[in-house]
Amino acid sequence: MSRPRAATLRDVDEAALALPEVTRDPESGGRPGYxxxxxxxxxxxxxxxDAVxxxxxxxxEVVLVFRCTAEDKEALVGDPGSPWFTTPHWxxxxxxxxxxxxxxRLSPEEVREVVTDAWLVRAPGRLAKDYLDGLDP
Structure with missing residues (x-):
C-alpha cells in the first residue's frame, strides 16, 4: 500500500476556498490568509x-498558523513526532x-481536516451549523 501524496500549499488553498464564505487575502499570489x-x-x-x-x-522562515480548539492544540502539539508546534508568543x-x-509531512486529507476545523472555530455559529448539517446524508 502506497503512502498518500504529500500535501502542498495548493492543498491548503483548495481546502480553505472550498468552505462557505471564505475570502483569500491577497486574492492571488503572495502569502495568503483565509x-x-x-x-x-x-x-x-x-x-x-520568538520562533527559532x-x-x-x-x-x-515561513510558519503557517491554523486556529483550533484548546483540546485540538493540546492533542496536535503533544503528539510525539508531530510537525505541529507552538511558541511562547502563542x-x-x-x-x-x-x-x-x-x-x-501531511497528506492532503489531513490538511483538509485541519483547515476545516480551523474554519469551524472561526465561522459564525449558524454558518458552521448549516455547513455541518449539509454533510449529513
Missing part, C-alpha cells in the same frame, strides 16, 4: 524572534503552528 466573514482562520507569517529552530537558533491562543517546509 478569512470567513472577516475572521482569519489560517494564515502564514514570516520570521519572528532549536538546532540552529535561526528564525523559522501560549494562551487557540492556534497551532506548522513550518511550511513540513507541510509535506
Amino acid at each position: 478569512l470567513v466573514r472577516g475572521a482569519t482562520f489560517v494564515f502564514s507569517r514570516g520570521p519572528r524572534k 529552530d532549536p538546532r540552529t537558533g535561526a528564525p523559522y 501560549n494562551g491562543y487557540n492556534a497551532v503552528l506548522l513550518l511550511e517546509r513540513d507541510l509535506g
Whole structure:
C-alpha cells in the first residue's frame, strides 16, 4: 500500500476556498490568509524572534498558523513526532503552528481536516451549523 501524496500549499488553498464564505487575502499570489466573514482562520507569517529552530537558533522562515480548539492544540502539539508546534508568543491562543517546509509531512486529507476545523472555530455559529448539517446524508 502506497503512502498518500504529500500535501502542498495548493492543498491548503483548495481546502480553505472550498468552505462557505471564505475570502483569500491577497486574492492571488503572495502569502495568503483565509478569512470567513472577516475572521482569519489560517494564515502564514514570516520570521519572528520568538520562533527559532532549536538546532540552529535561526528564525523559522515561513510558519503557517491554523486556529483550533484548546483540546485540538493540546492533542496536535503533544503528539510525539508531530510537525505541529507552538511558541511562547502563542501560549494562551487557540492556534497551532506548522513550518511550511513540513507541510509535506501531511497528506492532503489531513490538511483538509485541519483547515476545516480551523474554519469551524472561526465561522459564525449558524454558518458552521448549516455547513455541518449539509454533510449529513
